[in-house]
Amino acid sequence: MTEYGRGPGSEPWHPEDPLYGDDGWGGQQAHVGQQSPYGGQPQHYPQQSQQNYDGWSQHPQGGYDQHHDPQQYAYYDEQGQLRYADGQGQQQYDQQYVGQAQQYQQGGGWDATGTHGQVPYGADPGDPYGQQPVAYGGEQPDFYGTEDAYPPPEPPGRRRPEPEPQAESAVTEEEEQHPFFTGADDGDDDDDDPKGRRGGGRGKDAKGGKGAKKRRNGCACLVVCLVFGGGAATVGYFGWHFYQNRFGPAPDYVGGGTGAVTVEIPKGAGGYEIGRRLEDAGVVKSVDAFVAAQSQNPDGKTIQAGAYLLKKEMSAASAVKLMLDPNSQSNVVVKPGERNASVYQAIDKQLQLRAGTTQGIAKKEYKSLGLPSWANSSSRIKDPLEGFLYPNTYPAAKGMKPEAILKSMVSAAKEQYATYDLAAQAKKFDLDNPLQVITVASLVQAEGKTQDDFRKMAEVIYNRLQPTNTETNQKLQFDSTFNYLKGTSNIHISESEINSNQDPYNTYTQKGLPPGPIGNPGDEALKAALDPTDDGWIYFVATDGQNNTEFAKTYQEFQQLKDKFNATSGH
Numbered sequence: 001m002t003e004y005g006r007g008p009g010s011e012p013w014h015p016e017d018p019l020y021g022d023d024g025w026g027g028q029q030a031h032v033g034q035q036s037p038y039g040g041q042p043q044h045y046p047q048q049s050q051q052n053y054d055g056w057s058q059h060p061q062g063g064y065d066q067h068h069d070p071q072q073y074a075y076y077d078e079q080g081q082l083r084y085a086d087g088q089g090q091q092q093y094d095q096q097y098v099g100q101a102q103q104y105q106q107g108g109g110w111d112a113t114g115t116h117g118q119v120p121y122g123a124d125p126g127d128p129y130g131q132q133p134v135a136y137g138g139e140q141p142d143f144y145g146t147e148d149a150y151p152p153p154e155p156p157g158r159r160r161p162e163p164e165p166q167a168e169s170a171v172t173e174e175e176e177q178h179p180f181f182t183g184a185d186d187g188d189d190d191d192d193d194p195k196g197r198r199g200g201g202r203g204k205d206a207k208g209g210k211g212a213k214k215r216r217n218g219c220a221c222l223v224v225c226l227v228f229g230g231g232a233a234t235v236g237y238f239g240w241h242f243y244q245n246r247f248g249p250a251p252d253y254v255g256g257g258t259g260a261v262t263v264e265i266p267k268g269a270g271g272y273e274i275g276r277r278l279e280d281a282g283v284v285k286s287v288d289a290f291v292a293a294q295s296q297n298p299d300g301k302t303i304q305a306g307a308y309l310l311k312k313e314m315s316a317a318s319a320v321k322l323m324l325d326p327n328s329q330s331n332v333v334v335k336p337g338e339r340n341a342s343v344y345q346a347i348d349k350q351l352q353l354r355a356g357t358t359q360g361i362a363k364k365e366y367k368s369l370g371l372p373s374w375a376n377s378s379s380r381i382k383d384p385l386e387g388f389l390y391p392n393t394y395p396a397a398k399g400m401k402p403e404a405i406l407k408s409m410v411s412a413a414k415e416q417y418a419t420y421d422l423a424a425q426a427k428k429f430d431l432d433n434p435l436q437v438i439t440v441a442s443l444v445q446a447e448g449k450t451q452d453d454f455r456k457m458a459e460v461i462y463n464r465l466q467p468t469n470t471e472t473n474q475k476l477q478f479d480s481t482f483n484y485l486k487g488t489s490n491i492h493i494s495e496s497e498i499n500s501n502q503d504p505y506n507t508y509t510q511k512g513l514p515p516g517p518i519g520n521p522g523d524e525a526l527k528a529a530l531d532p533t534d535d536g537w538i539y540f541v542a543t544d545g546q547n548n549t550e551f552a553k554t555y556q557e558f559q560q561l562k563d564k565f566n567a568t569s570g571h
Contacts (some may be wrong), residue, residue, distance in 0.1 A: 250288035256318045257283070257311030262330060262397035267305040271295070274303065278319060282312045289316035299324050306331035307395030330397040332405065336522025337445040340386050341487065343520075347405055350396040358402040365403055370410045372417070374434045380504045380515040382485070387438045387517030388413045416523070425530050429462055435516065437529060442517035445525035446480035447540070453549050454528030456537050460551070461529075463538045465512060471538055471555060476507035484518040491545055492569075545569050 263281045275290035284290045293316035294300035303323050307330040322328045332346045344359040366384045376384040390413035396405050422434030448454040464472050485505040498508045505514045537551045539558035543565050552558045
């Protein structure tokens with residue numbers, strides 16, 4: 001007997017056997033003595049010897065019918081109990097099967113080699129399993145013995161329609177179609193497997209049931225709301241800032257501010273650079289506010305470089321107004337031709353230092369302030385920094401270091417002088433080094449009054465330095481050099497005083513140029529020193545003692561100018 005209760009006969013023993021009840025399913029009516037729905041082919045049973053019965057169909061069908069009484073067939077009653085038409089039991093059925101097997105073997109169905117010829121069976125159109133090959137001599141697979149197998153078919157009279165699944169709302173069904181709402185992975189095919197649904201006992205509750213899906217749907221909706229809500233908030237935030245930056249007023253403080261702070265504005269700084277420095281110092285709230293206030297003030301564009309004493313948290317308009325007030329500026333201004341001694345005093349005063357502090361630092365630390373290599377070429381130079389504190393405006397507020405201010409001045413001079421190629425210019429005018437070019441420019445600046453005077457004055461200097469000069473014998477005879485060594489600015493100097501002084505800076509008694517510059521020449525004087533006139537000038541006199549300088553080519557013309565000066569000055 002098999003695991004489904006089927007004996008070794010040709011008829012099924014159990015109503016759940018897939019081959020049971022097929023007689024007449026395809027529209028054929030089963031009758032007693034009619035051909036078996038299996039085409040008269042005996043089925044394979046495990047109890048038989050492992051032989052190849054592929055040629056079974058060649059044996060006469062009548063051999064089977066002769067030993068099988070058509071009146072003795074098995075059937076099931078309404079309660080599903082197995083019954084026999086003649087009342088015989090299992091023993092009679094087994095005897096019939098044994099007799100049938102013996103008759104087949106006596107029929108000589110095997111060939112000389114002991115095996116039966118390979119002849120395929122004909123398919124029964126009414127048998128749904130007739131197309132499946134069955135290999136005799138091997139174990140036929142059991143399609144119904146596994147956990148995931150389909151349920152065995154039932155006779156037509158016992159079949160019942162499958163219950164229809166409970167209808168769900170269209171909205172719920174639509175939501176659960178996508179893995180995002182169902183919570184399932186895109187690659188999870190467990191729910192699509194028919195075996196999983198029918199044989200494995202897996203329904204909706206296998207993964208948490210309908211309630212779990214609803215919980216997942218709620219979480220998914222919450223995530224979507226958070227994502228879209230966060231995106232909307234982000235867009236709104238940046239949109240508001242974009243509007244404020246483009247069209248809204250710039251952030252600004254209110255009032256005149258409090259406290260005190262010094263802000264340094266470099267040369268050439270524009271409105272945005274000034275505003276950035278003020279914002280960094282805490283003076284204004286934003287760069288845009290300062291730029292707007294500067295553009296609205298008629299004098300806003302006249303703000304100069306320098307240091308400014310301002311307050312913290314000022315309105316932009318108040319900051320612009322205060323920067324235009326000279327009292328707010330904390331700077332040291334080096335004027336063209338100004339001597340270093342005067343610059344040192346101004347730095348001490350601006351930084352609120354003891355008098356002489358800056359001069360002492362300059363004398364002690366001049367080598368570390370960035371002078372060019374050709375500076376200080378003579379040991380007779382009174383101040384190595386003379387001529388290198390370039391005329392300009394420099395920030396100088398309380399708390400700053402004097403050496404820092406001096407270094408910025410030297411750096412400006414070095415940068416400006418580098419644009420003129422002074423080494424080549426020195427050779428052009430028969431000078432020893434670039435320092436002498438600066439010295440000539442300082443003399444031009446000290447003696448001249450206008451740009452036209454500067455060029456004529458430069459020619460006078462170069463003509464007097466010539467070895468062929470017999471008018472002054474290579475002596476410059478400038479009052480400005482004597483005043484420099486004296487630290488004065490006196491235009492009335494006696495001849496006895498001048499002629500008795502043998503200082504290297506006294507050009508009345510010494511030939512050639514002084515050891516170094518006598519002041520800090522401006523750009524115009526330097527350009528004039530490099531582009532003198534060529535008219536033969538060798539004398540000059542400030543006939544009014546102030547602003548009017550006249551030039552002469554001969555000594556006789558010079559005497560006439562001198563008499564004019566004496567008459568004007570009362571001598």
